[in-house]
Amino acid sequence: MLWRKKAGSNRRSTGANGKRKRLLPKICLAFLIGALFGLLFLTGGRPEPQEIPADDQHRPFLEALTKGEVRLQVEKRCPSCHGPQGTPLSADHPLPEQCLLCHPAK
Numbered sequence: 001m002l003w004r005k006k007a008g009s010n011r012r013s014t015g016a017n018g019k020r021k022r023l024l025p026k027i028c029l030a031f032l033i034g035a036l037f038g039l040l041f042l043t044g045g046r047p048e049p050q051e052i053p054a055d056d057q058h059r060p061f062l063e064a065l066t067k068g069e070v071r072l073q074v075e076k077r078c079p080s081c082h083g084p085q086g087t088p089l090s091a092d093h094p095l096p097e098q099c100l101l102c103h104p105a106k
Protein backbone atom coordinates (compact mmCIF):
# COMPACT_ATOMS: atom_id res chain seq x y z
CA MET A 1 0.00 0.00 0.00
CA LEU A 2 2.77 2.36 0.97
CA TRP A 3 4.79 1.81 -2.19
CA ARG A 4 1.77 2.65 -4.27
CA LYS A 5 1.32 6.01 -2.58
CA LYS A 6 4.99 6.82 -2.98
CA ALA A 7 5.04 5.94 -6.65
CA GLY A 8 1.99 8.10 -7.15
CA SER A 9 3.41 11.14 -5.43
CA ASN A 10 6.62 10.86 -7.40
CA ARG A 11 4.74 10.86 -10.66
CA ARG A 12 2.51 13.78 -9.73
CA SER A 13 4.66 16.12 -11.76
CA THR A 14 4.06 14.20 -15.00
CA GLY A 15 0.76 15.99 -15.64
CA ALA A 16 -2.70 14.87 -16.81
CA ASN A 17 -1.53 11.68 -18.48
CA GLY A 18 0.16 10.37 -15.39
CA LYS A 19 -2.87 11.22 -13.27
CA ARG A 20 -5.18 9.12 -15.38
CA LYS A 21 -2.83 6.17 -15.09
CA ARG A 22 -2.82 6.34 -11.29
CA LEU A 23 -6.59 6.34 -11.19
CA LEU A 24 -7.00 2.87 -12.71
CA PRO A 25 -5.62 0.76 -9.84
CA LYS A 26 -7.71 2.78 -7.42
CA ILE A 27 -10.87 2.07 -9.39
CA CYS A 28 -9.97 -1.62 -9.51
CA LEU A 29 -9.40 -1.70 -5.76
CA ALA A 30 -12.65 0.09 -5.03
CA PHE A 31 -14.49 -2.31 -7.30
CA LEU A 32 -12.96 -5.34 -5.58
CA ILE A 33 -13.81 -4.07 -2.12
CA GLY A 34 -17.33 -3.26 -3.26
CA ALA A 35 -17.79 -6.73 -4.72
CA LEU A 36 -16.54 -8.32 -1.52
CA PHE A 37 -18.96 -6.39 0.65
CA GLY A 38 -21.78 -7.07 -1.79
CA LEU A 39 -21.11 -10.80 -1.57
CA LEU A 40 -21.07 -10.70 2.22
CA PHE A 41 -24.30 -8.76 2.26
CA LEU A 42 -26.06 -11.13 -0.13
CA THR A 43 -24.99 -14.42 1.44
CA GLY A 44 -24.36 -13.55 5.08
CA GLY A 45 -27.17 -13.63 7.61
CA ARG A 46 -29.65 -15.33 5.30
CA PRO A 47 -31.11 -18.51 6.80
CA GLU A 48 -30.77 -21.83 5.04
CA PRO A 49 -33.92 -23.26 3.45
CA GLN A 50 -35.37 -26.13 5.48
CA GLU A 51 -35.54 -29.67 4.24
CA ILE A 52 -38.96 -30.84 3.13
CA PRO A 53 -40.34 -32.75 6.13
CA ALA A 54 -40.87 -36.47 5.56
CA ASP A 55 -44.41 -36.40 6.96
CA ASP A 56 -47.79 -37.43 5.56
CA GLN A 57 -48.30 -34.02 3.94
CA HIS A 58 -45.12 -34.30 1.92
CA ARG A 59 -44.64 -38.03 1.43
CA PRO A 60 -46.53 -38.08 -1.90
CA PHE A 61 -44.14 -35.48 -3.26
CA LEU A 62 -41.03 -37.23 -2.08
CA GLU A 63 -42.30 -40.51 -3.50
CA ALA A 64 -43.11 -38.87 -6.83
CA LEU A 65 -39.57 -37.54 -6.99
CA THR A 66 -37.93 -40.88 -6.24
CA LYS A 67 -40.17 -42.42 -8.89
CA GLY A 68 -38.59 -40.04 -11.32
CA GLU A 69 -41.41 -37.56 -11.85
CA VAL A 70 -40.26 -34.26 -13.32
CA ARG A 71 -39.39 -31.73 -10.62
CA LEU A 72 -41.22 -28.87 -12.33
CA GLN A 73 -44.44 -30.90 -12.33
CA VAL A 74 -44.10 -32.03 -8.71
CA GLU A 75 -43.50 -28.60 -7.22
CA LYS A 76 -46.49 -27.12 -9.03
CA ARG A 77 -48.61 -28.78 -6.34
CA CYS A 78 -46.81 -27.22 -3.36
CA PRO A 79 -48.75 -23.93 -3.41
CA SER A 80 -52.04 -25.82 -2.88
CA CYS A 81 -51.01 -25.72 0.79
CA HIS A 82 -48.20 -23.17 0.88
CA GLY A 83 -50.29 -20.53 -0.75
CA PRO A 84 -52.66 -17.83 0.45
CA GLN A 85 -54.62 -20.57 2.28
CA GLY A 86 -53.07 -23.33 4.36
CA THR A 87 -49.58 -22.61 5.71
CA PRO A 88 -48.53 -19.55 3.74
CA LEU A 89 -44.91 -18.63 3.20
CA SER A 90 -43.51 -15.87 5.35
CA ALA A 91 -43.52 -12.37 3.93
CA ASP A 92 -39.76 -12.35 3.40
CA HIS A 93 -39.71 -15.75 1.73
CA PRO A 94 -37.58 -15.61 -1.42
CA LEU A 95 -38.95 -16.43 -4.87
CA PRO A 96 -42.10 -18.53 -4.30
CA GLU A 97 -41.63 -20.90 -7.23
CA GLN A 98 -39.42 -23.86 -8.14
CA CYS A 99 -39.46 -24.89 -4.49
CA LEU A 100 -37.26 -27.92 -4.94
CA LEU A 101 -34.31 -25.93 -6.20
CA CYS A 102 -33.79 -24.60 -2.69
CA HIS A 103 -35.62 -27.01 -0.40
CA PRO A 104 -33.89 -30.36 -0.52
CA ALA A 105 -35.98 -33.52 -0.40
CA LYS A 106 -34.74 -35.76 2.38
Ligand code: HEC
Pocket residue numbers: 050051052053057058061074075077078079080081082086087099100103
Ligand atom coordinates in the same frame (compact mmCIF):
# COMPACT_ATOMS: atom_id res chain seq x y z
C1 HEC B 1 -51.07 -31.06 1.95
C2 HEC B 1 -50.56 -29.72 2.24
C3 HEC B 1 -49.10 -29.47 1.90
C4 HEC B 1 -48.50 -29.61 0.68
C5 HEC B 1 -49.13 -30.03 -0.63
C6 HEC B 1 -47.11 -29.22 0.86
N1 HEC B 1 -46.89 -28.87 2.16
FE1 HEC B 1 -45.12 -28.25 2.95
N2 HEC B 1 -45.95 -28.15 4.80
C7 HEC B 1 -47.30 -28.35 5.07
C8 HEC B 1 -47.52 -28.13 6.49
C9 HEC B 1 -48.87 -28.21 7.20
C10 HEC B 1 -46.25 -27.80 7.03
C11 HEC B 1 -45.92 -27.50 8.46
C12 HEC B 1 -45.57 -28.82 9.10
C13 HEC B 1 -44.52 -28.70 10.09
O1 HEC B 1 -44.12 -27.59 10.47
O2 HEC B 1 -44.02 -29.77 10.51
C14 HEC B 1 -45.27 -27.83 5.96
C15 HEC B 1 -43.93 -27.58 6.10
C16 HEC B 1 -43.04 -27.45 5.03
C17 HEC B 1 -41.65 -27.13 5.15
C18 HEC B 1 -40.87 -26.97 6.43
C19 HEC B 1 -41.08 -25.62 7.04
C20 HEC B 1 -40.37 -25.55 8.37
O3 HEC B 1 -40.61 -24.58 9.05
O4 HEC B 1 -39.56 -26.43 8.67
C21 HEC B 1 -41.13 -27.06 3.90
C22 HEC B 1 -39.70 -26.74 3.49
C23 HEC B 1 -42.19 -27.37 2.99
N3 HEC B 1 -43.34 -27.61 3.71
C24 HEC B 1 -42.06 -27.40 1.63
C25 HEC B 1 -43.01 -27.93 0.78
C26 HEC B 1 -42.77 -28.17 -0.61
C27 HEC B 1 -41.47 -27.84 -1.34
C28 HEC B 1 -43.90 -28.70 -1.12
C29 HEC B 1 -44.12 -29.22 -2.54
C30 HEC B 1 -43.21 -30.29 -2.94
C31 HEC B 1 -44.87 -28.77 -0.04
N4 HEC B 1 -44.28 -28.30 1.10
C32 HEC B 1 -46.18 -29.22 -0.18
C33 HEC B 1 -48.30 -28.69 4.16
C34 HEC B 1 -48.08 -28.99 2.83
Ligand code: HEC
Pocket residue numbers: 047048049050075078079082088089090091092093094095096097098099100101102103
Ligand atom coordinates in the same frame (compact mmCIF):
# COMPACT_ATOMS: atom_id res chain seq x y z
C1 HEC C 1 -34.62 -19.19 -3.66
C2 HEC C 1 -34.72 -20.31 -2.75
C3 HEC C 1 -36.10 -20.76 -2.32
C4 HEC C 1 -37.13 -21.16 -3.13
C5 HEC C 1 -37.18 -21.21 -4.65
C6 HEC C 1 -38.20 -21.55 -2.25
N1 HEC C 1 -37.80 -21.38 -0.95
FE1 HEC C 1 -38.90 -21.80 0.72
N2 HEC C 1 -37.47 -21.01 1.90
C7 HEC C 1 -36.24 -20.57 1.47
C8 HEC C 1 -35.50 -20.05 2.61
C9 HEC C 1 -34.09 -19.47 2.58
C10 HEC C 1 -36.33 -20.23 3.75
C11 HEC C 1 -36.05 -19.85 5.17
C12 HEC C 1 -36.64 -18.47 5.40
C13 HEC C 1 -36.58 -18.09 6.86
O1 HEC C 1 -36.30 -18.93 7.70
O2 HEC C 1 -36.83 -16.91 7.11
C14 HEC C 1 -37.55 -20.83 3.26
C15 HEC C 1 -38.63 -21.17 4.09
C16 HEC C 1 -39.74 -21.90 3.67
C17 HEC C 1 -40.81 -22.37 4.54
C18 HEC C 1 -40.90 -22.14 6.03
C19 HEC C 1 -41.86 -20.99 6.31
C20 HEC C 1 -41.34 -19.66 5.80
O3 HEC C 1 -42.01 -19.08 4.92
O4 HEC C 1 -40.27 -19.20 6.23
C21 HEC C 1 -41.69 -23.04 3.75
C22 HEC C 1 -42.99 -23.74 4.18
C23 HEC C 1 -41.20 -22.97 2.38
N3 HEC C 1 -40.01 -22.27 2.37
C24 HEC C 1 -41.83 -23.53 1.29
C25 HEC C 1 -41.49 -23.24 -0.03
C26 HEC C 1 -42.34 -23.56 -1.15
C27 HEC C 1 -43.68 -24.29 -1.07
C28 HEC C 1 -41.69 -23.11 -2.27
C29 HEC C 1 -42.20 -23.16 -3.72
C30 HEC C 1 -43.50 -22.53 -3.94
C31 HEC C 1 -40.41 -22.53 -1.84
N4 HEC C 1 -40.35 -22.62 -0.47
C32 HEC C 1 -39.44 -22.00 -2.69
C33 HEC C 1 -35.77 -20.59 0.18
C34 HEC C 1 -36.53 -20.90 -0.95
